[in-house]
Amino acid sequence: MKLKKILETVDPNLLRVFLPWALRHPSSLNHYMKLVKPFLDTLNLKREFKTKDILVPPFMILSITRNCNLKCAGCYAAAVGTLRNDNIKNQLNIIQWKKIIKEANELGVFGYILAGGEPFLYPNLLDLCREFYDRLFIIITNGTSIKDEHFKILKKLRNTVVMVSLEGEKEVTNERRGAGVYEKALNTLKKLNKAGVLNGISVTITQFNYKQWMNPEFIDNLIEQGIRIAFFIEYISSSPRDDVSLMLTSNQRAFFREKMLDYRASKKIYLIHSPGDEELFGGCVSAGKGFAHITPSGDLTPCPVSNVATHNLKTDSLKDGFAGDLFKLIRENEYLLENEGTPCALFAHQKEIKELAGKVGAYFVN
Numbered sequence: 111m112k113l114k115k116i117l118e119t120v121d122p123n124l125l126r127v128f129l130p131w132a133l134r135h136p137s138s139l140n141h142y143m144k145l146v147k148p149f150l151d152t153l154n155l156k157r158e159f160k161t162k163d164i165l166v167p168p169f170m171i172l173s174i175t176r177n178c179n180l181k182c183a184g185c186y187a188a189a190v191g192t193l194r195n196d197n198i199k200n201q202l203n204i205i206q207w208k209k210i211i212k213e214a215n216e217l218g219v220f221g222y223i224l225a226g227g228e229p230f231l232y233p234n235l236l237d238l239c240r241e242f243y244d245r246l247f248i249i250i251t252n253g254t255s256i257k258d259e260h261f262k263i264l265k266k267l268r269n270t271v272v273m274v275s276l277e278g279e280k281e282v283t284n285e286r287r288g289a290g291v292y293e294k295a296l297n298t299l300k301k302l303n304k305a306g307v308l309n310g311i312s313v314t315i316t317q318f319n320y321k322q323w324m325n326p327e328f329i330d331n332l333i334e335q336g337i338r339i340a341f342f343i344e345y346i347s348s349s350p351r352d353d354v355s356l357m358l359t360s361n362q363r364a365f366f367r368e369k370m371l372d373y374r375a376s377k378k379i380y381l382i383h384s385p386g387d388e389e390l391f392g393g394c395v396s397a398g399k400g401f402a403h404i405t406p407s408g409d410l411t412p413c414p415v416s417n418v419a420t421h422n423l424k425t426d427s428l429k430d431g432f433a434g435d436l437f438k439l440i441r442e443n444e445y446l447l448e449n450e451g452t453p454c455a456l457f458a459h460q461k462e463i464k465e466l467a468g469k470v471g472a473y474f475v476n
């Protein structure tokens with residue numbers, strides 16, 4: 111089967127976890143099959159643009175809105191200015207987002223990670239997933255704002271995965287995200303399962319919760335509830351105001367990494383661990399290597415925690431942005447994509463990135 115072969119080539123773990131789910135949801139399997147050709151087409155497009163010295167990433171992260179109903183401790187989006195409510199009028203409207211996604215598709219982007227802010231607060235969000243049905247959408251949500259009308263549409267969409275943020279068990283989640291958020295998030299996961307929407311969890315790993323996630327019973331319990339994907343992203347301190355002490359130490363990171371590799375080999379869950387998985391790609395995959403990011407106002411930045419840009423997509427083309435010196439120089443100066451014992455390469459090289467930004471005439475967004 112073609113889908114099986116592709117999943118195996120991209121990542122054998124995808125096949126192990128995803129195929130049993132798809133077989134239990136035959137209508138989804140049928141639709142996922144329909145994504146195979148567009149996926150192969152994007153590989154050809156990317157190859158073609160590479161010959162013109164334009165590196166197109168497979169994924170784009172879209173911080174779709176500045177709006178958020180929570181105030182989670184240490185949120186990178188708040189720290190880099192994405193959540194600036196005084197600038198809300200400046201955010202892209204749905205027509206502008208559609209124009210950007212259309213261009214990205216023509217360049218060979220296959221997947222979109224919708225974040226923010228809280229994506230489900232953006233009006234008509236799911237129109238994007240519906241219109242671009244031959245692309246994969248992964249929505250990261252705090253799980254408190256998905257309405258019945260969203261569920262009705264999500265049930266029919268077969269190109270959209272919903273990841274709900276959790277910090278750990280009730281006490282830890284509510285401590286960081288606010289009272290009652292844990293209960294709402296779990297309820298959302300339950301409803302997503304009931305609706306047959308492929309779903310998972312997105313966890314920020316800190317000093318306070320990493321041990322909890324190393325307890326196999328805790329993850330087994332979630333898998334039993336139907337969760338099939340987990341993003342474990344180690345806490346990144348993205349501004350001097352943030353609490354650096356939340357970050358794992360190098361020893362803790364190594365300890366946690368071992369557990370992640372163990373889970374990957376033994377648990378029925380598709381797991382992404384950052385920064386650990388970057389080892390497989392020779393360092394950070396921002397700046398167009400694996401993904402790039404667009405702010406709510408249309409600035410093209412190397413990654414969601416970075417606030418430097420040379421192109422704004424209200425007026426500039428994405429193609430020019432990908433071809434620009436900012437991304438190229440970050441990639442060419444390979445040491446900038448090394449983590450240096452922190453969870454984030456761009457965080458580790460803030461001074462150098464600032465200097466490079468000056469050289470290429472970049473501006474600071476938000």
Ligand SMILES: C[S@@+](CC[C@H](N)C(=O)[O-])C[C@H]1O[C@@H](n2cnc3c(N)ncnc32)[C@H](O)[C@@H]1O
Nearest residue numbers: 185186226227228250251252275312314345346
């Ligand atoms: C910025 S949020 C946007 C989507 C949505 N509002 C939510 O909370 O799921 C995207 C993801 O980033 C995580 N996150 C927030 N601040 C972080 C930080 N400083 N380091 C690493 N991940 C962080 C959140 O927990 C969430 O899973």
Ligand code: SF4
Nearest residue numbers: 178180182185227252
């Ligand atoms: S819900 Fe998401 S965007 Fe909002 S404050 Fe929390 S982590 Fe940040």
